Structures are given as C-alpha cells and as structure tokens.
Amino acid sequence: MPPPTPLVMSGGAREQMIDVVKKYAQPLNMYIGILLVLGIIYVGRIPKTITFRANTFLGRSALFALTIFIAEAYSWNYALLMALFSVLIIAVAPRTFRESFQNTSLAGSSEDTDVKMVTEKNMWLVEKILKENPLGIEGSNVKTAAIQDNGNDSPNSTTSSR
Secondary structure (H helix, E strand, O other): OOOOOOOOOOOHHHHHHHHHHHHHHHHHHHHHHHHHHHHHHOHHHOOHHHHHHHOOHHHHHHHHHHHHHHHHHOOHHHHHHHHHHHHHHHHHOOOOOOOOOOOOOOOOOOOOEEEEEOOOOOOOHHHHHOOOOOOEEEEEOOOOOOOOOOOOOOOOOOOOOO
C-alpha cells in the first residue's frame, strides 16, 4: 500500500489576491495609457514649480526611472509615451525659477537703494521704546510697470472689438 499523500491546502487569500490582480490588470493598463496621453496633451498646463523640479537632476532621474519601470511593467508603447512625456516636460520647464514679484536686478546696487540721513530729533514710538538712535534710513526704490500678457496660455483669450 502506497503512503498517503499529504493534504495541501489550495485557494485561500493568496489565490484570491492573484485573481483580483489579474482581473483588474487590464483596466489599470488602460488608465495608465489615458494618463500618459492626457499628460502629453496638457503638458503646458502643468505648474511651473513642478516642471522646474522635473528639470533638476533628481527630477530627470525620477523621470528616467519611471520610464524604465513603465517599459518593464507594461509595454514598449507606454514606455514610448512616457519618454515623450518626459522630453516634453523638460522642454517646457523654466531654466531658472523666479517668483512673480522678485527683484530682477542685483541686490544692493546703488540704483535700487536710497539712504537718507536722519536729521530730525522727533523719534518714532518704536525707536523710543527700543532706545534706538539711527543715523540713516535705507529704503528701496520701487519700479512698477503695467501688466503685460505676452503668453498665449489661455485658449479662450478674446479681444473686445468695441
């Protein structure tokens, strides 16, 4: 008489998880493809702060690694779309990052700063409380310009004919 075969459990949570992953793999592939196509189409709408970060060494490394991951996990078609998205996001990234109201000239230049000597003996309340005796006050000259719209960011921009 042959020895009895040991009982082996089949099914369980492992089998169910594999079944769920197989069942939802195709919609996930479709969603990844849709996101890549939308990213390529609307790459100009991505905020400048994000595109600037994508143009740094770490950002480029992450884009490269993500392209390789998509090539390995999905297909070469999606890898090609990811590579195109990476190139486009680097192309539209600003080379330098300046905030909107940042001073454009070098700080401390003589044309930006105005120093006035204090001749009056009337002191401000803060100067009296803190017992300050300033010799001069340094102020910055502010230059303003009208708002210019040189970009064509809005697809709905229209001009009035009136």
